[in-house]
Amino acid sequence: MKLYTFEIAPNPRRLKLFMQYKGIAIETETINIGEKEQFAESYKAINPSCTVPTLVLDDGSTLIDVISACLYLESVYPDKPLLGSSPLEQAQIVGWDHKIFVEGLTAVAEMLRNRGEFFQGRGLPGGAEVEQIPALIERGQKRLQAFFQVLEANLAERDYLVGDGISLADIDAFVLCDFAGWVKESIPEDCTQLQSWYQRVGKELGE
Ligand SMILES: N[C@@H](CCC(=O)N[C@@H](CS)C(=O)NCC(=O)O)C(=O)O
Missing domain, CATH: 1.20.1050.10 (Glutathione S-transferase Yfyf (Class Pi); Chain A, domain 2)
Structure with missing residues (x-):
């Protein structure tokens, strides 16, 4: 898995805090949206919406919304649940x-x-x-x-x-x-x- 993110921006931060609490560490590359790096062709090829975060799974699938990344990670890392227990x-x-x-x-x-x-x-x-x-x-x-x-x-x-x-x-x-x-x-x-x-x-x- 690889995470493309810019941790200080609010949506990436939601995912960061979710992973931090659960103790999840994933290879990460910073896409500095302050420098407009989200518009680079190389990133557009990964996420055509040009937004962060993007979680790329091992099979190449991409999750481009915080909620979908959190749902996926909660299934793979069920300890310290953050998405409810009923x-x-x-x-x-x-x-x-x-x-x-x-x-x-x-x-x-x-x-x-x-x-x-x-x-x-x-x-x-x-x-x-x-x-x-x-x-x-x-x-x-x-x-x-x-x-x-x-x-x-x-x-x-x-x-x-x-x-x-x-x-x-x-x-x-x-x-x-x-x-x-x-x-x-x-x-x-x-x-x-x-x-x-x-x-x-x-x-x-x-x-
Ligand atoms: N649907 C996305 C929204 C992501 C989003 O809007 N991210 C902002 C940063 S908080 C972004 O990438 N902005 C790029 C821009 O301003 O062009 C999610 O839930 O993660």
């Missing part, structure tokens, strides 16, 4: 993963990508030419703030988003809280449950 938990974790990606990570990405020179003509990740739409900055901010409140409400009576222990859902939400800092947003002061969850989960992840 059908219900598994379903809830995948549900959170989807929600956090759409309502949280995408909200921050909208704020980040629709301003500034670096993302000009790159309103969406990957190779498609998409002009910036500044109105999306405000929409992203509102969406993120609303989502922080959703997380807060769900953590009011529980220590983790799903079940009794840490899961990919917590990793996704943890990465989201840090990614928000890229657009100068942070966990709101009134989200006290989310604040203490963030501290606890960070320690558990060794971050």
Whole structure:
């Protein structure tokens, strides 16, 4: 197996924390998206979407989404499960993963990508030419703030988003809280449950 990634970017970081917690080590090559290396022909041949991470399996199959890489790795490395231990938990974790990606990570990405020179003509990740739409900055901010409140409400009576222990859902939400800092947003002061969850989960992840 070989992993192509850029660990400080949010989606690669979700996978990094997942592997770190489970103690999985895979041959890794850095694709520096800050230097636009994802657009090199050699990488495009591996992942035509020009996004990171990409996990290439021994038979040459490629997994280009964090959730698919995590599902695969959880099957191959079942110790320290992060995708639930019952059908219900598994379903809830995948549900959170989807929600956090759409309502949280995408909200921050909208704020980040629709301003500034670096993302000009790159309103969406990957190779498609998409002009910036500044109105999306405000929409992203509102969406993120609303989502922080959703997380807060769900953590009011529980220590983790799903079940009794840490899961990919917590990793996704943890990465989201840090990614928000890229657009100068942070966990709101009134989200006290989310604040203490963030501290606890960070320690558990060794971050
Ligand atoms: N569907 C992918 C999304 C991956 C993604 O959007 N990665 C971003 C980094 S966080 C990227 O590669 N961006 C490339 C770009 O900005 O052109 C996943 O779930 O892993």
